[in-house]
Amino acid sequence: MKVTCKIWRQESADSKGNFKSYETDGLTEDMSFLEALDHLNEILVLKNERVVAFEYDCREGICGQCGVFINGRAHGPHDHVTTCQLHMRSFKDGDTIVIEPWRANAFPILKDLMVDRSAFDRIIEQGGFITAKTGTAPEANAILISKEVSDKSMDAAACIGCGACVATCKNASAALFTSAKINHLNSLPQGRPEAHKRVLEMTQQMQLEGFGSCTYTGACEVECPAEISISNIAEMNARYLKAKLLS
Amino acid sequence: MKLNSKIPEGKxxxxWRNYQANSHLINPTNKKKLNVIVVGSGLAGAGAAATLAELGYDVQCFCYQDSARRAHSVAAQGGINAAKNYQHDGDSVWRMFYDTLKGGDFRSREANTYRLAELSAPLIDHFVQQGVPFAREYGGVLVNRSFGGVQVQRTFYARGQTGQQLLMxxxxxxxxxxxxxxxxMLPxxxxxxxxxINGKAKGIIVRDLTDGTIKRYAADAVVLATGGYSRVFRLSTLAIGCNGSAIWKAHKRGAYFAAPSFTQIHPTALPQSSDAQSKLTLMSESLRNDGRIWVPTKKDDARKANEIPEDERDYYLERRYPAFGNLAPRDIASRAAKERIDAGHGVGPLKNGVYLDFKxxxxxxxxxxxxxxYGNLFKMYRKITGINAYEKPMLISPAAHFSMGGLWVDYELMTTIPGLYAIGECNYSDxxxxxLGANSLLQxxxxxxxxxxxxxxxxxxTELAEERPNVDHPEFERVEDDVKEHIAKMMAINGSRTVDDFHRALGKVMWQECAMSRNRAGLEKAIIxxxxxxxxxWSEVKVTGSEAELNPELEKALRLADFIELAILMCVDALQREESxxxxxxxxxxxxxxxxxxxDADFMYVSAWEYNTGNFKLHKEELKFEYVEPTVRSYK
Known part of the structure; x- marks a missing residue:
């Protein structure tokens, strides 16, 4: 299998980038998309060129570190799939594949396809936790949580923090990411004491980081590998309103 | 040096209670003056960093990923064990301790293993309080399931993403x-x-991966929480960045390395499909709860799985181990799969797998x-293979997984270098x-x-009275120079082969000779x-770009250089241990x-290796079993 990879190359955060095309031969359908990039990098090394910098770690769709724009879509042509779980069988021999980094003001480019997503960590820092010290926990079954509530919390908690929601959103909004964490914790009894504070502070940080506003296009939930539903954003907004009124 | 495991007195x-009652305390004002470095931000590292900070210490935490949330604890699927006995099925701390000790084939310390079981129940309380959405019954109480090597239900889980939820x-x-x-936090x-410095761990040298700057950090103690090293096989269930460099460097600076060859091969990963493959995806062992493993009784059977009648299927785990069946421990299940595959009963395009059937x-x-x-696991299987496992059996195969081996630690989790601790998978302890499955998130x-x-x-x-650690100490300069020289040497080679090419070569040797089945001739050959x-x-590798920039190729090369040296020690250890x-x-x-x-007569000890400038020297920590009689491990 042979494809042309048209890849965004940018030396550093401050330099100007541009697309470069690489004819990449010797691929197979069973290869993952990232393995194809590995393969390209080996060819580049032997040609004495710098490798393409891209993110990855677990390569099984759970760590959230990988993520690039492929032919105009976050994580490539399929819904709900991380870049590492995309395989070359999704492309045809002779295809040109356009590969770009996430584009968002809050995710500055570090190099080539790598961006800085630490803005997400700083949103978590503003209350994406339950304030409880190690050693203070009551007996686990003393807190009863119905299966429905627990399952719903888990649906939101499944977010892997990859940033595809931001990258695919025309406003570069982080509403899906932020709402997932807020709803995970605020729907559980353990998260309730800090519920209002959490929603106010996390949403404030989201704005400070330069993410855009949500206009409910629904683009985010189409790409989300963890299938976080857009209804989380509505729920977050309701929680926000309640917190504003009550605090 | 004589190994002192520091096991406390008493029954x-x-x-553990005696230990806590007698250990020294530090008052809150003094804790503020002390700083601790934690390397790694997985469950062990993040848990330690957060808790030490709560106690009042000043903490610096490092990880190679872009965020602490990526650490590979995230990928553990199946669950976490705890002796809560919520299922009323006869579980207890003692039984969990015994299962773990027996699962480990009586090669760990009784005191450590008991403590693991003892602290398991409060850990579930702890995680529930932190907001982990564990699976629950309709009535609101927690659910459990079974896991390999155990006959009670003591595993807590959050769908197939338990590791992710605990790590979050x-x-x-x-x-x-x-x-x-x-x-x-320094991602x-x-x-x-x-x-x-003066025999004590006082700091680390790090490379800022975004621009290649080499930096010094000093501390009163250093904690390594850097995870497992099964990427030495190249193909493994681990994240691509997982490495053994931190513990290997610590080993070369004097920390003993215990049981380096004890590596777990997981029975239920997806089979390898080509040389270009970079990792083997794990399918949680929890699938063995309800899935049945089989191969065709006929050799080289070309029929599709659904066309093979029941009486021509060999459920070899149920046949060989009727008491535990598909829930036999991992080492046994992996070896049994290898035995069937080697005997010509393997299935799949490369005949390198077995079926896991949910019909x-x-x-x-x-x-x-x-x-x-198991919904998310079936979904994941489909994403990777394109196959719907609700209709056809899954194809699975053994893959390198967990490192039981690691830096030797005493009961306090301190290595042989005072002030250097190793926690989580990077140590050898429990x-x-x-x-056993679901014991790694726990540990x-x-x-x-x-x-x-x-x-x-x-x-x-004891460090309060000492001079504050300082990065201007000449020893920091000397070690930093070593690091810079090492990198410069690597960049200067400019050879003709890629890093991945060498990693494939190393992986092949290790998988062939030092994985599921080992022998003297093979190990001797492997070392050469x-x-x-x-x-x-060191004469042919090629790394492009420069050391003074973000350079993923250099990162890989530095990790591989350490893996190569570690691989030699793994083979030396496997060769020396003349028992199974x-x-x-x-x-x-x-x-x-x-x-x-x-x-047991000759090998009832933990092998702790001293680096000794590459002429590895063996030290033995004798294992004494005072409470349990080591038996022949049988799952029949």
């Missing part, structure tokens, strides 16, 4: 303490060496129940020669949250081959029906 169930809890607590300005920073379970429990239990968490924060003060109180790979690496125990199976030592043959 087994009183040891640890990561959130870490960020809670970052907000409190008690932890300084994209990789530890390249350890600084030892019976779906008929019995209904599709909805199976979907509720699992012996084989780890990482307990080490980080509960044990280390209680033991580190015992050392740190790896030494050749090392020589060739747990995951370590020496072909020369087996019973007539192919089971592992332990030799």
């Amino acid at each position: 087994l169930e009183e040891k 809890a640890a990561y959130s607590q870490l960020y809670k303490m970052i907000r409190a300005k008690k932890v300084d 994209r920073h990789e530890m390249l060496d350890l600084v030892v 019976n379970a779906i008929d019995r429990l209904g599709l909805d129940t199976i979907e509720d239990r 699992h012996g020669a084989n780890r 990482a968490s307990i080490d980080g949250y509960f044990i280390l924060p209680n033991t580190i003060n015992n050392y740190l109180q 081959q790896i030494k050749n790979i090392k020589k060739e690496f 125990a747990g995951a370590h199976f020496r072909e020369e030592y087996q019973t007539k029906d192919g089971e592992a043959l332990r030799n």
